[in-house]
Amino acid sequence: MAFNHPGGEKLTRRLLTLMELPYGAKMLDFGCGVGGAMRLAANDFGLEVTGLDSDRGMVNACKLQGLNVIQAKNNVIDFPSLSFDGAIAECVLSLTDNRAEALHELWCVLRNGGKLGISDVFEKGREEILQNELETAGFKVRVWEYHSRELGSYVAQAIMDGKDCGELEKYGKNTGYYLAVAEKP
Numbered sequence: 001m002a003f004n005h006p007g008g009e010k011l012t013r014r015l016l017t018l019m020e021l022p023y024g025a026k027m028l029d030f031g032c033g034v035g036g037a038m039r040l041a042a043n044d045f046g047l048e049v050t051g052l053d054s055d056r057g058m059v060n061a062c063k064l065q066g067l068n069v070i071q072a073k074n075n076v077i078d079f080p081s082l083s084f085d086g087a088i089a090e091c092v093l094s095l096t097d098n099r100a101e102a103l104h105e106l107w108c109v110l111r112n113g114g115k116l117g118i119s120d121v122f123e124k125g126r127e128e129i130l131q132n133e134l135e136t137a138g139f140k141v142r143v144w145e146y147h148s149r150e151l152g153s154y155v156a157q158a159i160m161d162g163k164d165c166g167e168l169e170k171y172g173k174n175t176g177y178y179l180a181v182a183e184k185p
Contacts, residue, residue, distance in 0.1 A: 002036030005091040005119065006177050007150035012037045015088060015117040016045050018143050018181045025085035028052060028109060030077065030102075031092030032069060035062040047086070052077065077105035084109050088117040103137035110184045115142075117181050121151065124176045131180075139182035151177035 003009045016037075021027060023046035029038050032051030041047040051069035053059050062069035072078070087106050096102045106116055116139060122130055131141050 002034055002039070004033060004036075006121075007119065007147055007179075009036065009040065011119055011147060011150060011179060012040055012088075012090065013044070015090070015119055015179055015181070016041055016047075018179075019086050019088075019115040019117045021045065021047055021086045021115060024048060026050070026083065028077075028079070028084045028087040028106075030087055030089040030106065031095075032062060032067075033058050033090075035065055035067045035069070037088060037090060038062065038067050038069075039065070041088075050079075050084075077102070077109055079109045081108050082111045084114060085111055086115045086117065090119045091121070093118060094120045094122070100133060100137065103133060103139070107138045107184055112184060114184045115181055116184070117179075119147070119177070119179045122176050122178055124148075124174045127178070130178075134180070134182045138184060140185055141180060141182050143179070143181040145179045146176060147179055148176045151175065 003012055025047050027041055027047045027049050029049055029051045032038055032053045035051060038049045038051050041049045049068065051062050051067055052072050053069065054072040056071060059069050059071040087110060093099050093102060110116065134141055
């Protein structure tokens with residue numbers, strides 16, 4: 001599945017639309033998976049996309065499609081400062097060992113005015129903590145939307161398909177799903 005996250009292609013499209021990156025902008029897909037968002041960003045939004053993933057299988061799947069992807073070593077975002085106009089992180093920040101460090105690295109690789117688009121699970125009632133983490137990293141939150149309905153549909157379909165929901169079960173009934181766009185001033 002090319003968009004293996006709640007909301008699928010529709011939510012990725014919304015995220016990219018809200019980021020308002022200009023045609024030809026350089027974007028990093030942090031935790032790119034098999035490249036669905038990369039293809040969408042390049043083909044429908046005219047972005048120059050680089051993918052980064054720590055999973056060798058995901059990287060190989062992207063390379064077989066001719067996508068520009070790099071395998072992360074130790075989950076480090078190893079690009080020169082000010083390399084990108086935008087970055088997306090879909091269902092990846094909740095899985096990182098050190099979210100504050102990942103946000104700092106994303107801030108460093110973005111140019112001034114660069115946008116960070118996120119969609120991910122969270123523990124309901126802790127939204128303010130997530131927003132503060134973004135602000136502590138130097139970002140200004142511009143958009144914050146709840147998409148827990150998409151999470152419910154995704155989990156129901158996964159259960160029907162006999163798939164393990166893994167991290168989505170982390171917070172139990174308090175699990176929510178959000179979409180955010182933050183900007184590096």
